[in-house]
Amino acid sequence: MGKTAYKKLKGSQSFRQRLLLATLSSTSILVDDIRANESWPGLRPHEVSFLRLLEKICDDCKVEVNETGTILKYKPGTVMGGRNLAHDCGVSRSIGYFLEPLLLLGLFAKKPLTIRLKGITNDSNDPSVDTFQSTALPILKRFGVPSEGLKLKIESRGVPPLGGGEVILSVPMVQNLNAVTWTDEGMVKRLRGVTFSTRVSSQFEHAMIYSARGIFNRLLPDVHIATDHKAGPQAGNSPGFGISLVAETTSGCCISADTAVSYARSEATDELEDLEKKELTAPEDVGVQIASVLLGEIEQGGVVDSTHQGLLFLLCALCPPDMSKVRVGKLSPYGIETLRNIRDFLGVKFVIKPDPSTGTVILKGLGSGLRNLFRKVS
Structure with missing residues (x-):
């Protein structure tokens, strides 16, 4: 066995997306300087929880974190998927934080994925589980993901600070996604x-x-x-x-x-206990x-809202090497960060062209050609 070559990254930004793309592209990463200069350095509870989740759905992935949590080594394994899995997402971020990467990993897993997630279903930071049901799942169908087996069921609800919600996510496997031309937002x-x-x-x-x-x-x-x-x-x-x-x-x-x-x-509200009564x-x-x-x-304008720009760009980048063309409104900070990560991990660059007549932006690019090698050709 040769020595593992690690892609070196710095800081805590795009933590979840970097791990997602590292897993899909089989790239080992070394992230240092994770909040090293902050009064509370290192990984946050939701980031640790996301690493635990990756260990649950992947086989042979290796996670090493130093004592202060400021340096992470991650070597991706095989995305296994599987049924009857369960994960407690904790209460520092909502279930919506974990759903987007799970959707994409599940598509390229060895077996269809069914997982029960516990925690916060609705808060003001992350997309709610209702929005995933009504908006994210239809976006996946545009790229050729079958409706059969693609489901998010809300068993109970939980809000901050104590959570207590539960959802069951089911994601089918695909052999590959379909490139799209999706520029008409309609009325x-x-x-x-x-x-x-x-x-x-x-x-x-x-x-x-x-x-x-x-x-x-x-x-x-x-x-x-x-x-x-x-x-x-x-x-x-x-x-x-x-x-x-x-x-x-x-x-x-x-x-x-x-x-x-x-x-x-x-x-x-650590310092302001009386805020509980606000x-x-x-x-x-x-x-x-x-x-x-x-x-x-x-x-x-655009075919998706600003929250779902990142998901749309990731799906385009994971398509076969055919041209995808999509229209979005003003690029959100999350959308811009996603485009940078796609370039770094998948080598996919989009041509970005503003459309002055509508104030929207058109993106064109060839997919990276990711295939699910476990899915048999029918």
Whole structure:
């Protein structure tokens, strides 16, 4: 056996994405200087949890971390997938943080993946599990991922600071993805959404729906927002409420926005214990805010919203070496970081061309040709 050559990286940015691309491209990485100069140096709990998750779904992957957590050596193994897996995501980031990489790893696994994830289902930092259901899964179908076996089931909900939610994710294997030409965002034809509440009155949901509909019904008639009030064990361990909205267009695009309201995480309130008793944002204001955010996303144009730019670029980069062409709104910081990581790990560069007439950006590029060698050709 020869000595492992490590790709050297610095810092904690794009931690999850670097590990994802290192695994898919079979690149060993050495990351140093992880928050070395901060008062709390090293890996955060959610990053350690993500490493544990990789160890669960991969065979023969090696993870080495130094005592202070500021240096990580990662040697990827074979993505095995498998059924009846379970992982506790903890409460420092929501389940949405773990879902995007899991979707992509599951596609190229040795066996179909079914995994139960526990933790926070809805918060204001990461995309909610509802948004994954309504927006991320349809994006995968565009690239030739079969509907059969692609599912996200919400068993119970959990909000910060104590979580308590559970979801089951199922991802089928593919031999390879299909390159896409996806530049027509269409016009918004209907609006769908879901509100949720845990350990608070269901009236909070009706207030959010009423205020959101007050804005949308002036613009289009087909607006339907469902309610999902959880009680008992299905309501997790903390009180909270939230809303996830998705605008469906005539060309089949889904533009989404979501938010959740709950008490601040304990880490954020270490010095200010009395913050536990602070007033939460009124549900009427939450409805108006999220409606405004969604209208802003629609106004930007593009076939996906700013949250899903990273997922779209990754899927394009993992396609066969055919030309993919997609239109997005203004590039988000996460989207730009994703393009850099794709270039570094997969050697894929996109031609980026602004379209001044619409204020959107068109990206064209050849995929890296990643194939799932375990999937038999039918």
